[in-house]
Amino acid sequence: MSGDGFSRRQFVTAGGAALVSGLAGCSGGGDGGGGDGGGGGATTDTMSSDGTVTLGVLEDQSGNFALVGSPKHKASLLAIEEINNDGGIMGNQIEYYDPDPQSDNQRYQELTRRMIQQREVDALWAGYSSATREAIRPIIDQNDQLYFYTTQYEGGVCDKNVFAVGPTARQQLGAVLPYLVEEYGPRIYTIAADYNFGQLSADWVKVLADENDAEVVDEEFIPLSNSQFGSTINNIQEADPDFVMSMLVGANHTSFYEQKASAGLEVPIGTSTAMAQGYEHLRLDPPAMANIYAGVNYMEEIPTERNTSDGGFVDRYYEMWPDAPYLNEEAENNYFSIYMYKKAVEQAGTFEQDEVKEALESGITYEAPEAPEGESIALDGATHHVDHHMWVMRADDQHNVEALDDRVIEEQFLSNTVGCDLTQEDEETQYTPQDYFEEAG
Amino acid sequence: MVNGVNLLFQFLDNFAFIVLAAAGLAIIFGIMGVINLAHGEFIMVGAYATTLANIRFGLPLLVAVPVAMVATALFGLAVERTIISGAVPNWLWKYARLGLAGGLGRLAALDAVPERAAASIDAATRRLPESPLVEPLYDRLADSMVATWGLSLILVQGARIQFGNSLDQVGTPVVPFVGETISPAQIPLLNLIVENSEFSYSAYRVSLAVIAVGVLAAVYVLFTKTDFGMRARATIQDEDTARALGVDTGRTYMATFAIGSALAGLTGALYAPTITMVPDMGTGFLVESFVAVVVGGPSVVLGTTMAGGFLGAISAAVTNLLGSTFYGRIALLLTAIVLIRFLPSGITGFVRELRERRQEAT
Numbered sequence: 001m002s003g004d005g006f007s008r009r010q011f012v013t014a015g016g017a018a019l020v021s022g023l024a025g026c027s028g029g030g031d032g033g034g035g036d037g038g039g040g041g042a043t044t045d046t047m048s049s050d051g052t053v054t055l056g057v058l059e060d061q062s063g064n065f066a067l068v069g070s071p072k073h074k075a076s077l078l079a080i081e082e083i084n085n086d087g088g089i090m091g092n093q094i095e096y097y098d099p100d101p102q103s104d105n106q107r108y109q110e111l112t113r114r115m116i117q118q119r120e121v122d123a124l125w126a127g128y129s130s131a132t133r134e135a136i137r138p139i140i141d142q143n144d145q146l147y148f149y150t151t152q153y154e155g156g157v158c159d160k161n162v163f164a165v166g167p168t169a170r171q172q173l174g175a176v177l178p179y180l181v182e183e184y185g186p187r188i189y190t191i192a193a194d195y196n197f198g199q200l201s202a203d204w205v206k207v208l209a210d211e212n213d214a215e216v217v218d219e220e221f222i223p224l225s226n227s228q229f230g231s232t233i234n235n236i237q238e239a240d241p242d243f244v245m246s247m248l249v250g251a252n253h254t255s256f257y258e259q260k261a262s263a264g265l266e267v268p269i270g271t272s273t274a275m276a277q278g279y280e281h282l283r284l285d286p287p288a289m290a291n292i293y294a295g296v297n298y299m300e301e302i303p304t305e306r307n308t309s310d311g312g313f314v315d316r317y318y319e320m321w322p323d324a325p326y327l328n329e330e331a332e333n334n335y336f337s338i339y340m341y342k343k344a345v346e347q348a349g350t351f352e353q354d355e356v357k358e359a360l361e362s363g364i365t366y367e368a369p370e371a372p373e374g375e376s377i378a379l380d381g382a383t384h385h386v387d388h389h390m391w392v393m394r395a396d397d398q399h400n401v402e403a404l405d406d407r408v409i410e411e412q413f414l415s416n417t418v419g420c421d422l423t424q425e426d427e428e429t430q431y432t433p434q435d436y437f438e439e440a441g
Numbered sequence: 442m443v444n445g446v447n448l449l450f451q452f453l454d455n456f457a458f459i460v461l462a463a464a465g466l467a468i469i470f471g472i473m474g475v476i477n478l479a480h481g482e483f484i485m486v487g488a489y490a491t492t493l494a495n496i497r498f499g500l501p502l503l504v505a506v507p508v509a510m511v512a513t514a515l516f517g518l519a520v521e522r523t524i525i526s527g528a529v530p531n532w533l534w535k536y537a538r539l540g541l542a543g544g545l546g547r548l549a550a551l552d553a554v555p556e557r558a559a560a561s562i563d564a565a566t567r568r569l570p571e572s573p574l575v576e577p578l579y580d581r582l583a584d585s586m587v588a589t590w591g592l593s594l595i596l597v598q599g600a601r602i603q604f605g606n607s608l609d610q611v612g613t614p615v616v617p618f619v620g621e622t623i624s625p626a627q628i629p630l631l632n633l634i635v636e637n638s639e640f641s642y643s644a645y646r647v648s649l650a651v652i653a654v655g656v657l658a659a660v661y662v663l664f665t666k667t668d669f670g671m672r673a674r675a676t677i678q679d680e681d682t683a684r685a686l687g688v689d690t691g692r693t694y695m696a697t698f699a700i701g702s703a704l705a706g707l708t709g710a711l712y713a714p715t716i717t718m719v720p721d722m723g724t725g726f727l728v729e730s731f732v733a734v735v736v737g738g739p740s741v742v743l744g745t746t747m748a749g750g751f752l753g754a755i756s757a758a759v760t761n762l763l764g765s766t767f768y769g770r771i772a773l774l775l776t777a778i779v780l781i782r783f784l785p786s787g788i789t790g791f792v793r794e795l796r797e798r799r800q801e802a803t
Binding site for chain 1: 447450451454455458598601605606607608609610611612613621622624639640641642643645646714715716717718719721722724725728757760761764765766767769770
């Protein structure tokens with residue numbers, strides 16, 4: 001078994017090139033036929049003149065983020081259909097464009113330009129990851145496009161055109177971390193994905209630990225490509241913390257939960273990234289997610305009347321999409337923000353984006369599925385963020401999910417710490433905790 | 442930070458992963474000169490087949506694993522016949538060409554003037570090239586990489602379309618006699634040297650190291666003790682001579698590719714319970730296996746073993762010392778770079794050169 005036929009050097013050079021292009025290919029995805037998916041079909045570009053309003057919905061229906069992105073796409077279409085069946089917005093039917101960006105940031109940029117310049121959308125919903133948001137934000141700002149970013153994220157975006165209606169790290173971790181400190185003790189071990197979302201989230205853990213008289217005994221950042229967690233599990237066992245905070249992200253990192261279960265690591269885990277987005281409690285075999293506590297504004301399982309009753313949000317979603325695997329956190333954010341947009345347009349009495357933004361800044365509220373009966377959630381005009389109703393959800397060893405705690409947590413970083421007020425001053429900045437908190441440095 | 446027993450378990454875990462990920466790739470590269478960049482996706486095929494057999498069709502895991510191996514081998518066979526060797530398209534082309542020529546001939550025969558008929562047949566057949574439509578990808582490194590890379594993209598997106606963005610996952614099986622987890626304190630001898638017993642490992646993952654050694658042994662036996670192994674070795678040493686001596690080299694290549702695919706399928710089946718079932722799960726395997734093949738050198742069994750042992754040890758030690766998987770991975774890749782700089786033909790290539798030099802000297 002020894003071959004003389006192939007030069008090893010040749011193999012190595014060619015191989016290296018292929019690996020690099022392979023990695024590029026992960027996000028490349030090809031430009032595909034694409035085109036505009038199930039657009040409404042009308043040919044006009046301008047809205048109110050002939051009785052339509054045009055929305056752009058760019059969510060990942062394929063590619064790396066398809067698992068978490070396609071529920072967003074589906075829930076957007078549900079909201080649009082409901083509104084259209086109900087007579088549209090101020091009597092105008094919603095027309096929508098929803099080409100598939102295929103989890104490819106370059107494609108996102110092209111499609112964003114196309115949505116703004118050719119389709120002249122009145123509002124745009126786009127993107128799962130923070131990287132995508134930052135890739136298209138310059139285009140959004142250049143065109144002063146009304147834009148909704150709905151993923152839970154690290155927080156800090158103070159931008160006059162961006163309505164970041166997903167919960168921030170401070171809101172999500174702020175729901176679950178204090179609960180776990182009280183329940184299990186003050187020693188925290190942080191594991192997080194090694195890119196800006198994970199790094200910033202880990203900083204927030206430190207800030208919140210400080211506020212709750214807890215301490216981070218160690219933190220570990222894990223490359224997104226890593227799917228082997230043997231040493232991480234050992235490190236946690238050695239540090240012996242009271243609980244772990246996990247901001248692992250993506251398919252590779254999901255392996256952590258299975259691996260820690262089979263290695264017998266039984267320490268409780270708090271998270272902002274597991275279960276609510278990628279429904280790991282349904283995909284993994286129990287007991288991988290046992291004792292995982294998620295701080296979320298929404299999961300399919302949250303026990304509110306609007307969510308679980310007959311004909312509630314969950315029912316309506318599965319009636320429209322019987323084969324959908326899950327209704328995730330971001331899907332609800334897309335859903336309620338489309339309704340918030342409707343409310344704002346009706347308040348403004350026009351589709352003109354500047355006036356709709358002003359209406360949104362006036363403090364629009366909506367009785368979203370995440371809020372219990374009699375309550376609603378409010379869009380904070382100054383920061384363009386939402387004061388969410390946050391939940392602490394726990395999975396047991398059979399992967400049944402129950403709600404342990406719920407309360408309204410306001411966006412605090414931009415409003416209290418930074419002092420971002422978009423009603424007074426136009427900005428296009430993302431602030432980070434390092435600039436304001438010593439313990440985050 | 443470093444704890445000897447801890448290190449041992451981590452080493453076993455790394456060793457198993459590298460060896461199992463690389464075995465199929467090494468065989469196909471070592472014997473056919475084909476770099477299968479879709480190797481990770483072949484592993485995905487094995488993992489999906491296992492999971493589907495177990496969850497959708499209710500087969501026990503012990504049955505699902507061989508089923509997945511066979512399925513991946515058959516899949517590999519189909520890939521070899523269509524893309525790598527081009528046998529199927531060439532066969533189709535041959536018959537299409539014969540059919541066309543025959544049809545034209547019959548048309549020409551209707552012509553009243555025989556000379557004109559003959560001439561027109563000639564002209565018609567000349568217009569259809571005789572050479573095969575597809576040249577085999579054997580020994581064409583870059584070409585085989587491009588072709589299989591394209592295949593990997595198709596497989597990932599194809600799996601996504603067919604099965605959605607994720608499959609439910611099979612739980613990690615319990616290892617007989619050992620149980621779910623294993624900790625140094627459980628083992629009598631180790632118990633004496635290890636005081637803190639807070640570490641526990643997945644017994645299943647540690648036991649994969651035993652399976653990895655078994656796979657290497659099986660490959661060794663197959664290529665040194667069987668007729669097939671002899672023909673395969675003859676084929677790589679000198680393909681033309683082997684063919685002259687009656688070895689059906691095409692069939693050898695076909696079987697080799699199927700065996701490599703079966704090993705990829707086995708790897709996927711074994712890791713299916715520990716890794717999230719998503720269409721792009723294969724990429725996690727490709728890097729390690731690629732590096733292992735490069736570092737190992739041309740000898741499949743010895744090279745893979747040594748690369749697995751060497752890289753596994755380095756990655757385990759650095760990970761343990763610095764407390765982060767990230768540094769372990771960096772160390773693994775740096776080691777590969779340094780090794781290739783000084784041993785351009787890998788560890789076993791170096792060993793062979795040494796041996797040849799010694800033979801020349803005596």
